[in-house]
Amino acid sequence: MNFNFLSPVSDLVLAHNELLSAQALGRKLKIHSAQQGIPDLDDVNIAIFGVLENRNDVNYIGEEFHLNEIRKSFYSLFPGSWNTTIADLGDINRGESVEDTYFALKEAISILIKKNIIPIILGGSQDLTHANYRAYDALIPMVNIVNVDAQFNLGDSTKPIKNNSFVGKIILEKPYNLFNYANIGYQTYFNSQEEIDLMDSLYFESYRLGQVSKDITIVEPVLRDANIVSIDLGCVKGSEVSLNQKSSPNGLDGKEICAIARYAGISNKVTSFGIYEYKPSKDDEMTAMLISQVLWYFIEGVNYRIKDDDFSDDRNYQKFICMVDDQELVFYKSNKTGRWWIEIPFLAEVNNKLKSHTLLPCMHQDYLDACNNMVPDRWYKAFQKNSV
Template sequence: MNFNFLSPVSDSVLAHNELLSEQVLGKKIKIHSTQNGIPDLDGVKLAIIGVKENRNDVNYMGEELNFDTIRTSLYSLFPGNWHTTIADLGDIPAGSTIEDTYYALRTLISVLIENKVVPIILGGSQDLTYANYRAYDTMSPMVNIVNVDSNFDLGDASIEMKNNSFLGKIILEQPYNLFNYSVVGYQTYFNSQEEIDLMDKLYFESYRLGEVTHSIKLVEPVMRDAHIVTMDLKSVRAAEVGAKQKFSPNGFNGKEVCAIARYAGISNKVSSFGIYEFKTTYELDATPMLISQMIWYFIEGFNCRVKDDDFSNTNNHQKYNVLIENDELIFYKSLKTGRWWIEIPFLPNVNNKLKKHTLLPCTHEDYLEASCGKMPERWYKAYKKNSF
């Protein structure tokens, strides 16, 4: 497919890259340049894409986006013991209309996913998640989104979509492909009680900032079930980022967002990953380096992926049956990785989206609590959604 709408990585970034050690990441990846054009995707497993679109930001003041500082920082990092081929496809410029940008991004992501390439998207305003989601229309009847954010981004679906209201459009617009939506790190004072109640009513998952920072491992099973991961930089506390990016004194620290990005990379299901709400800076300050390290940890996680969810062979797992009142909960533990799943039963008389027994990622703690008579909340919400 022709991707002439992609603009190459700037010559200044490439010139800086030439001065770096031969061992850095910038010397190990395929880069879209003016001189060499768009790289061949043969063998590529991860592709970096910048999207210069921020016109649907509620605070948009006409500023243009530039990702040079992010690339300069990222290229200067040393790769881990990785076995995957990475490409930087350059940028999607802002189209004549916002819909043009959405169309370009949706088309590119569709082609990449069909070719088993995971896009790493740099934005831009977070409404680009909507275009990312629409790329799955022809591929998956059931999509799970995890949003690392201080806000739910539900908004009012009856008015024009903005970066703080894209989820409303995802929920209400056909085709209805969204099965689950999880928010990691929300801060209550940034969300109305009506939105909090609606998340519960729709059986979506939400994890408060304090809950996640108290035990970052909570994020792993949530990410294990995600297809799309979208990270809003406003979820990071102001002390961790540069002057232009400061939003709230509370939020994740750098170590925590990198751990979350790594969990996203480890997940076998995650097939697109985006970091949004970057504000252009021409200084090599904390923000570009933090984003670079988040990308680095996502790639690190991707290289640690293990296929451990094949339960057709009983030698691969242990099965546990737990009785809670009138329900029998069935847990599986992978003998390869020690990760846990819980079975969601198929309801034969319901026109639902799940047409078979579905295994929901969970934690060892979920099993222990079930053994003590407490119903796992993730199981309950998934079961109720399955009943629609």
């Protein structure tokens, strides 16, 4: 297994780790060190690594950064009652070109996913999500991306990729493997009306900050259906992070971003998770600790994953059928978890590439709406995407 592009965790961080309690998380990790090299990954379930690349940030001014403070904070936390083995593989340094960094990131993600290891990526500018997406080209036929961000990042896809336009590149570049793109926490005044209209016309999903803050549970189904979850730290309100990280007085608070991370963790489909747009500063403790807690909650979620979407055995679920206008809607409720899905039979009939999306995660409220003759929004958008 070739991980030559990964540099080890700093000796300063390792020295700090040695001073921690024997029960601390850092003492239980498999860590890539200069002395020991890359750890054996045979029993590893989750692998964390940094990507020290931010040259495609629209505000890039030539600064370099490291992730030492995040590691110190994360290592100092105590694990839950977990049964997963976690590795810290160090960092992917900047390549000679940004494309070299992208290539190394794609390789790392592809290798890990093929070994059934969930990669957690710490960036760097969020355009790295494009490389994360391209790592799936040879892994699965269609990909769902959830972007937790104040902006859609559609941008001008005719121009070189930047951290504010990478989604436009994902949508328009061949091969066309994107099935659904969803945004959680967008703020209308940060997005042009043209971008908002484009999201609607493509039948992508978006959840405004106010909606999410009012009821965080509305984002669970879309995270349950995601393969890739990408978080831009700019979605967090300025009062929750360090001075250099602040971008807006409004945004998700610490509890909300951690809840979203946990929903991503308990999703059986999420196979890569990234946190981007980290901007270290001298007063970095707050941001580093928030990122550490987001990581903690994602890993906590992974430890509580339950295989509840096997509908081959009717003892595992309850089936509900209701009519909305002339359309028969079929819902499934897991007996294990109480989570809901809605059937989309036409996807399997029309396009073999979409077979994995014939069951769409939804909420109990969607079933109640259907009983009141209202078509669930997620079902409608999936139907329209298939009809285009």
